[in-house]
Amino acid sequence: MNSSDQIQVKIVAFGIAQEIIGSSSIIIHCEPTLNACKENLKTMFPNLTKEFIQYAVNKQIVSENISLNSHCEIALLPPFSGG
Amino acid sequence: MNSSDQIQVKIVAFGIAQEIIGSSSIIIHCEPTLNACKENLKTMFPNLTKEFIQYAVNKQIVSENISLNSHCEIALLPPFSGG
Amino acid sequence: MEAKKIKQMFVEGPISSQFIAESISKHSSKKNIGAHQLFLGQVRQDEINTGQVMAIEYTCYKEMAEPILEAIREDCFAKYPLTCLHIYHSLGLVNAGEICLFVFTSSSHRQAATEACSYLVERIKKEVPIWGKEILSDTSSVWKINQ
Amino acid sequence: MEAKKIKQMFVEGPISSQFIAESISKHSSKKNIGAHQLFLGQVRQDEINTGQVMAIEYTCYKEMAEPILEAIREDCFAKYPLTCLHIYHSLGLVNAGEICLFVFTSSSHRQAATEACSYLVERIKKEVPIWGKEILSDTSSVWKINQ
Numbered sequence: 001m002n003s004s005d006q007i008q009v010k011i012v013a014f015g016i017a018q019e020i021i022g023s024s025s026i027i028i029h030c031e032p033t034l035n036a037c038k039e040n041l042k043t044m045f046p047n048l049t050k051e052f053i054q055y056a057v058n059k060q061i062v063s064e065n066i067s068l069n070s071h072c073e074i075a076l077l078p079p080f081s082g083g
Numbered sequence: 084m085n086s087s088d089q090i091q092v093k094i095v096a097f098g099i100a101q102e103i104i105g106s107s108s109i110i111i112h113c114e115p116t117l118n119a120c121k122e123n124l125k126t127m128f129p130n131l132t133k134e135f136i137q138y139a140v141n142k143q144i145v146s147e148n149i150s151l152n153s154h155c156e157i158a159l160l161p162p163f164s165g166g
Numbered sequence: 167m168e169a170k171k172i173k174q175m176f177v178e179g180p181i182s183s184q185f186i187a188e189s190i191s192k193h194s195s196k197k198n199i200g201a202h203q204l205f206l207g208q209v210r211q212d213e214i215n216t217g218q219v220m221a222i223e224y225t226c227y228k229e230m231a232e233p234i235l236e237a238i239r240e241d242c243f244a245k246y247p248l249t250c251l252h253i254y255h256s257l258g259l260v261n262a263g264e265i266c267l268f269v270f271t272s273s274s275h276r277q278a279a280t281e282a283c284s285y286l287v288e289r290i291k292k293e294v295p296i297w298g299k300e301i302l303s304d305t306s307s308v309w310k311i312n313q
Numbered sequence: 314m315e316a317k318k319i320k321q322m323f324v325e326g327p328i329s330s331q332f333i334a335e336s337i338s339k340h341s342s343k344k345n346i347g348a349h350q351l352f353l354g355q356v357r358q359d360e361i362n363t364g365q366v367m368a369i370e371y372t373c374y375k376e377m378a379e380p381i382l383e384a385i386r387e388d389c390f391a392k393y394p395l396t397c398l399h400i401y402h403s404l405g406l407v408n409a410g411e412i413c414l415f416v417f418t419s420s421s422h423r424q425a426a427t428e429a430c431s432y433l434v435e436r437i438k439k440e441v442p443i444w445g446k447e448i449l450s451d452t453s454s455v456w457k458i459n460q
Binding site: 183184186187188190191193194195196197198199200201202203204205206207208209210211262263264265272274275276280283284287313 | 345346350355358410419421422
């Protein structure tokens with residue numbers, strides 16, 4: 001795959017993931033799958049690999065590898081600690 | 084047993100038992116046992132037999148037949164309905 | 167120890183939401199509390215026979231009820247790791263829609279407060295000599311029965 | 314149906330006892346209610362590493378949290394015979410000793426309100442994307458972990 005197959009996705013990050021990324025939201029380029037997106041994030045921010053993070057695509061938590069498009073919002077969700 | 088063996092006890096009544104007796108507290112004469120006291124009360128107030136009533140002697144619920152003395156306070160306790 | 171203190175547990179008339187609020191805010195200085203559980207009993211406007219319940223008039227055998235409530239408090243403190251525990255029950259007239267019972271438990275972690283609150287409500291309803299007379303809209307009355 | 318109404322469930326800063334009192338007193342007109350169960354989460358001044366917890370700063374992923382809270386509400390109404398149900402969670406800074414979570418269930422008979430309240434608290438803590446950052450007395454901070 002070459003870079004023309006890449007898409008832009010919006011990343012939103014919370015809790016410790018936001019601290020690691022240094023921003024509440026960034027745009028990254030990646031191949032159009034969730035796994036590719038995760039790999040890019042981990043390369044950009046190696047400290048993410050030390051944390052337990054769930055991923056949500058368009059507000060739904062997703063554990064399998066799904067296809068993405070440019071309209072996707074990918075959220076990085078550390079363990080919830082409400083209450 | 085003749086009447087000289089009888090004691091005076093204080094009866095306190097609550098809820099529907101108080102309605103049946105017509106007073107929150109009365110003094111009755113009876114032979115010095117709880118069963119004798121209960122029998123006297125039922126003779127005096129036949130409607131008591133229609134209700135489920137527990138008896139407390141000096142603030143302790145008692146189901147067996149115990150001896151009484153003149154210092155005893157006998158309470159007539161219909162089913163509790165607090166809350 | 168809080169468990170040893172003899173407390174006023176009967177309240178004349180309904181328990182106001184203001185009283186509950188004050189009770190809650192008193193706990194803000196207890197910084198080891200993480201969870202509060204509150205149970206409130208409210209008088210229901212049930213339909214009975216010929217009328218609606220307009221109010222309940224509560225009476226109790228106070229000299230017997232107070233030591234029983236104290237024993238329930240002590241058992242509860244022995245059974246659950248609580249920070250504190252409060253019980254208030256109305257006496258006299260409480261209208262439909264008003265609060266007649268307020269049970270309040272607090273602990274560091276929620277399980278103790280939650281379980282203790284249910285434990286107290288069950289025991290209070292079963293063991294404490296309190297009677298409710300339901301005053302109906304047709305001016306008749308019925309002695310309340312706990313289910 | 315109350316279950317369908319979209320409600321404001323997030324509160325900026327701590328939940329005051331006055332807010333709780335007002336919430337309780339609004340229910341006095343619902344004459345079929347017999348039992349209320351309230352759960353309050355209070356920020357604990359835990360000792361962590363080098364300092365004490367002075368406050369928790371809450372953030373959430375609101376666009377995801379709100380539909381999840383709505384789904385929890387609807388599941389709860391479907392599961393228990395409730396008259397009403399309210400959930401409030403703080404965002405932003407809540408000091409130790411202050412209230413950050415208020416769950417309020419009401420029903421005719423106590424079992425439904427009691428079980429529903431625990432059901433809601435468990436699900437809120439597990440499923441709603443909210444994060445607490447514990448602000449320590451030495452000005453450092455630690456991300457809160459729910460047990």
